[in-house]
Amino acid sequence: MVEMTGVLNPRGTWVADRCSIAKALDVVRTRSAFLILREAFYGTTRFADFAERADISEPVAAARLRELVEHGLLELGDYRAPGQRTRREYRLTRKGEELFPVLAALMQWGDRWENDGGRVELRHRDCGEPVEVALRCAAGHELGPSDLELARKPKA
Amino acid sequence: MVEMTGVLNPRGTWVADRCSIAKALDVVRTRSAFLILREAFYGTTRFADFAERADISEPVAAARLRELVEHGLLELGDYRAPGQRTRREYRLTRKGEELFPVLAALMQWGDRWENDGGRVELRHRDCGEPVEVALRCAAGHELGPSDLELARKPKA
Numbered sequence: 001m002v003e004m005t006g007v008l009n010p011r012g013t014w015v016a017d018r019c020s021i022a023k024a025l026d027v028v029r030t031r032s033a034f035l036i037l038r039e040a041f042y043g044t045t046r047f048a049d050f051a052e053r054a055d056i057s058e059p060v061a062a063a064r065l066r067e068l069v070e071h072g073l074l075e076l077g078d079y080r081a082p083g084q085r086t087r088r089e090y091r092l093t094r095k096g097e098e099l100f101p102v103l104a105a106l107m108q109w110g111d112r113w114e115n116d117g118g119r120v121e122l123r124h125r126d127c128g129e130p131v132e133v134a135l136r137c138a139a140g141h142e143l144g145p146s147d148l149e150l151a152r153k154p155k156a
Numbered sequence: 157m158v159e160m161t162g163v164l165n166p167r168g169t170w171v172a173d174r175c176s177i178a179k180a181l182d183v184v185r186t187r188s189a190f191l192i193l194r195e196a197f198y199g200t201t202r203f204a205d206f207a208e209r210a211d212i213s214e215p216v217a218a219a220r221l222r223e224l225v226e227h228g229l230l231e232l233g234d235y236r237a238p239g240q241r242t243r244r245e246y247r248l249t250r251k252g253e254e255l256f257p258v259l260a261a262l263m264q265w266g267d268r269w270e271n272d273g274g275r276v277e278l279r280h281r282d283c284g285e286p287v288e289v290a291l292r293c294a295a296g297h298e299l300g301p302s303d304l305e306l307a308r309k310p311k312a
Contacts, residue, residue, distance in 0.1 A: 001199050001248065003281055011198050016209065020266030020274045021194055021259055025187040027270060031178070038177055041301055042167050043157050053172065092157070095269050100301040101261040101289045103177055109258060110176030113251050114183060118176045118309065124293035125159055125305045131293050133257045137280035138288070145197055145256040149281045153274065 003149040027071045028099065032056045036064045038103055040074060040096065045089035065090060073099065105133040159305040183227045184255065188212045192220045194259055196230060196252065201245035221246060229255065261289040 004011050016022065028034060035054035044050055051061035068074045073096035080086045104122060111118030122131040135143045160167050172178065184190060191210035200206055207217035224230045229252035236242045260278060267274030278287040291299045 024266035110180035129293035
């Protein structure tokens with residue numbers, strides 16, 4: 001597993017009270033939040049479509065959308081296509097977009113372990129090749145959890 | 157955003173009832189499940205340590221550990237170090253280990269958006285370089301969500 005180094009070793013001596021994983025999960029707390037985000041990445045923008053396509057009730061969809069807007073992952077604005085009336089639409093912000101690797105990693109794991117390979121796949125739009133989520137170090141080595149260590153960051 | 161292609165275009169015409177993301181989240185449903193897994197990756201093996209280090213109550217830890225064992229992400233066995241008495245320990249299975257990119261992606265996002273850069277980092281144990289979660293296609297291109305399309309998999 002991940003090796004604890006320096007002041008982080010052994011694990012029993014410190015409290016993970018500023019853990020970024022926990023903080024990320026304070027924002028995206030529930031299955032329904034992840035599914036709302038999935039739909040935003042799939043191009044859904046309108047309230048009723050989120051509820052239907054994520055297969056959740058409208059009250060739950062409303063609560064999740066509100067939280068995701070409050071935390072800055074989605075923004076709600078008025079948009080108007082030429083010749084159409086104005087619509088309220090939810091769109092991903094940069095902060096929301098950067099969560100995509102989490103969803104892609106869940107999809108990759110679900111494909112392999114819970115869904116018989118899965119029925120859809122992510123491909124690179126330009127070259128058509130299938131897409132993978134990988135852990136890599138700055139020197140370009142591709143890694144699994146046993147290749148990793150956890151270290152205190154040097155002070156900036 | 158991700159472009160829908162082929163029979164998946166437009167999004168409104170199909171139901172995501174076999175979605176691998178949803179199926180993954182049926183297994184790892186809660187913040188506490190992710191935090192238990194974090195601890196397993198950090199080397200925690202004993203019941204009381206999971207509860208304490210993930211900062212969750214013992215009943216919640218017991219429920220999550222049981223679910224993760226039932227779904228095959230952890231296994232519970234008897235282990236004995238030389239000269240010590242036997243202990244019941246939880247260890248990650250291959251299925252559990254392969255969830256690591258999800259946690260690494262949550263950490264990366266949390267570092268950047270919710271934690272002021274974060275205080276710890278994952279490094280490659282051999283070369284010491286920091287580790288990143290990246291989306292890449294089989295041809296080696298590094299990608300963001302806007303470079304992607306979603307396609308029906310060809311039948312095997």
